[in-house]
Amino acid sequence: MAIPTSRSKNPATITIDEEKCILCGKCIEVCKDFSLEIRDNKLVTSANPLFGCIGCGHCMAICPEGAIEISGRETGFKDLFILPEASQAADYNQLNALLERRRSIREFAEKEVSADIIEKIVNAARTSPMGLPPSDVNVLILGSRDAVRSFGLDFCGYLNDMKWFVSDWFLALMRPFWGKANDEMFKGFVKPMFKFFIKKRDEGINMVTYDAPLAMYFYGSPYTDPADPIIAATVAMYAAESLGLGTCMIGSVHPLIQNGKRARKFREKYNIKYTSREGLVVLFGYPAIKYEKGIRRTFASETYL
Ligand SMILES: Cc1cc2nc3c(=O)[nH]c(=O)nc-3n(C[C@H](O)[C@H](O)[C@H](O)COP(=O)(O)O)c2cc1C
Ligand code: SF4
Ligand code: SF4
Known part of the structure; x- marks a missing residue:
């Protein structure tokens, strides 16, 4: 048995080249599946791994001799690359400047986002940490203003068909099941949002995806750790910021397209392969406005122990 994802249900295969192995033990140290051990002066696979090789590749990446290869679970020698020098990485001040300069942008210039920039964003997002390899994040890329607009307006049409979902009788029925906080969120946020999106759609205005020239929807599968699509979306967002885009x-989209027949039809139309616990749309485009000031933010709490 191995840890399942939508891409793989089997453990990865570990191949050790005895000729090359110098028994340094580094692979054993980094393997938190306890898949490896030294027995009779030889590196061997363990009879009692925790889950069965998850294919994280850490052993391959740490081995100084190229003596261990992992295959299966979408990984192999071909995926190893030489790391950029530390001096090439952004330092804290550079990174913090990027973080502080970011503002949510909903006003986009006419300029389209080139295929080259889209590729750079997706490449960066692929580096995201994940609950378990191989990544179980899916990305739907809406690469033109028309596609982003259609998606937003279609979503409003879908909400129009789903108005019962925010009706007084339905909210009263659900209150005991989903509790006070959800009830307050639906009454104070979701219901007015439904009405507003639909009204604006009827006026020909897209308030869901703001007619951005590029959008990406990051979502998982029933197996995905709910944090994974959100982390990938966040990395994509900052990669785009570093390329001069606004994001x-x-x-509002993800939670409302998970359940029911109509949601399934919407997903099918956009080739969205799975439902998942979490997902996030990110908009990208060259900003049509420029902020002169940042806004200092605080967490709800910071508890130091
Ligand atoms: C998880 C998440 C969901 C969001 N959803 C929306 C949305 O549906 N529509 C929108 O206009 N902005 C959305 N935003 C942007 C927030 O409103 C924005 O981040 C917040 O107002 C703070 O502004 P800032 O990003 O410029 O700091 C979302 C942000 C996050 C992190
Ligand atoms: S790929 Fe990961 S889990 Fe598998 S043997 Fe290497 S370090 Fe262990
Ligand atoms: S890191 Fe490489 S050389 Fe060292 S024990 Fe593991 S396989 Fe052998």
Whole structure:
């Protein structure tokens, strides 16, 4: 048995080249599946791994001799690359400047986002940490203003068909099941949002995806750790910021296209392969406005122990 994802249900295969192995033990140290051990002066696979090789590749990456290869679970020698020098990485001040300069942008210039920039964003997002390899994040890329607009307006049409979901009788029925906080969120946020999106759609205005020239929807599968699509979306967002784009995360779409027949039809139309616990749309485009000031933010709490 191995840890399942939508891409793989089997453990990865570990191949050890005895000729090359110098028994340094580094692979054993980094393997938290306890898949490896030295027995009779030989590196061997363990009879009692924790889960069965998850294919994280850490052993391959740490081995100074190229003596261990992992195959299966979408990984192998071919995926190893030489790390960029530390001096090439952004330092704290550079990174912090990027973080502080970011503002959610909903006003986009006419300029389109080139295929080259899209590729750079996706490449960066692929580096995201994940609950378990291989990544179980899916990305739907809406690469033109028309595609982003259609998606936003279609979503409003879908909400129009789903109005019962925010009706007084339905909210009263659900209150005991989903509790006070959800009830307050639906009454104070979701219901007015439904009405507003639909009204604006009827006026020909897209308030869901703001007619951005590029949008990406990051979502998982029933197996995905719910944090994974959000982390990938965040990395994509900052990669885009580093390329001079403005960005905005859009949380309204994902939770509303998970359940029911109509949601399935919507997903099918956009080739969205799975439902998942979490997902996030991110908008990208060259900003049509420029902020002169940042806004200092605080966490709800910071508890130091
Ligand atoms: C998870 C998440 C969901 C969001 N959903 C939306 C959305 O549906 N529509 C929107 O206009 N902005 C959305 N935003 C942007 C927030 O409104 C924005 O981050 C917040 O107002 C703070 O502004 P700032 O990003 O410029 O600091 C979302 C942000 C996050 C992190
Ligand atoms: S790929 Fe990961 S889990 Fe598998 S043997 Fe190497 S370090 Fe261990
Ligand atoms: S890191 Fe490489 S050389 Fe060292 S024990 Fe593991 S396989 Fe052998």
